[in-house]
Amino acid sequence: MNRSSFCAITLSLVLGACGARDSTGTPAGGAAAGAPAAATAAPATGRTIEIRTVSDEKGNRFEPNKVEAKPGDVLKFTLVSGVHNVSWPADKNPSGVTFPEPSEMLQLPGQTLELPVTFPKGEYHWQCDPHAALGMTGELEVE
C-alpha cells in the first residue's frame, strides 16, 4: 500500500469523511438512524492505548484484546505480522452509537491505525474481519 492510500485510511477513520466511500451507504455499525451521540467528540486526552495485531504460530490476535479507555483517548493499532483490519460489528455493538467503517487491511509491519475513542460510556467489541471466526476479537470498555 502506498503512503497516500494509508493516509486516506487514517483520515477516513479519524474524520469519517473520506470521499472514497459511497456516502449513501449505511455504516457497517448499523447506526444510521439519526443518533449523533458520538458526533460530539470528547476533547483529546493525549493518552494513546497501543494494541498490536499479530499472526504467528499461536494464531491471529490483538494484544491486548481487552482495553479500558476514556472518551478522547486514542486506540493505536500497529501491525506486527499478518494482514488484519479493525471493524466494529453491528451484531456485537449497541445500536445508536456511530462506529467507524471497517478499516482497510493493515499489511505492512509497523503500519498503524489511530482511532479516537468517541463512543459514550459502555462496552464495545471490535474484530479483525478475516480472522473474527478464529477468535481475533477485542473488547473495549469506555468509562
Ligand SMILES: [Cu+2]
Ligand atoms: Cu486478522
